[in-house]
Amino acid sequence: MNQKRIWEIDALRGFLILCVIISHTLYYSSNILGLFRIPPLIRYVMQYGGALFVILSGLSSTLGSNGFRRGLFVFAGGMVLTAGSYAGVLLGWLGDDMIIRFGVLHLLGFAMMLSPLLKKLPSWLLCVFGLAVVVVGYWLEAQPALVETRLLFPIGLRFPGFTSGDFFPMAPHLGWFCLGIVLGRLLYREKKTRFPGVSDSNSFVRFFCFCGRNSLYIFIIHLPIVGLLMMLISSQL
Secondary structure, eight states: OOOOOOHHHHHHHHHHHHHHHHHHHHHIIIIISOOOOOOHHHHHHHHHTHHHHHHHHHHHHTSOSOHHHHHHHHHHHHHHHHHHHHHHHHTTSSOGGGOOSBOHHHHHHHHHHHHHHHTTSOHHHHHHHHHHHHHHHHHHHTSOOOOSOSSOGGGTOOOTTOOOSSBOOHHHHHHHHHHHHHHHHHHOTTOOOSOTTSOTTSHHHHHHHHHHHTHHHHHHHHHHHHHHHHHHHHHHO
């Protein structure tokens, strides 16, 4: 028998994926088209809000099995976006800085593939390891390019001139994933909703749950749609 899905996790994931779409639309409108300037607070949220998505993915990994297989699927989605961004550059639609080298789907796919091993660790060790990776990751983010090799950027070691249209290196984000696992153990030990009094048949809730259950497909599809809209708008300016 399939375990009943926990509606608030799907709904929160749906809310976050909609926030991602808004974030990308604002970014392209501001940085590419120059239609307006994004306020500093909103830009800060856009830059660091992705950690919530990674934490939620770590939390969700405690509720299911077959993490490695799902991780392969998500990582493959990331490679589709990488191939698409390279194609956009070759066709002259995108600049080199928009190539997605190691984005959120690459990171989540890799973390999910590691999740069967990570879930064997005790919570205290996961917490220590996760916090250490987060601290090191944000320290690396504040540094100039550190290495000459072009092979270490997935862990956060950038080379001179490195750019990526979407960049979620393992440091700090694998740390956020580990902390999400710890949070999942604390909040969903019984793998049941924390809000049993709320009906998931409500149309508002169902909409966000639908977006959450299909977040991978929505993420992949929204990028070319937003890009096409920006191209159409720019052609009219």
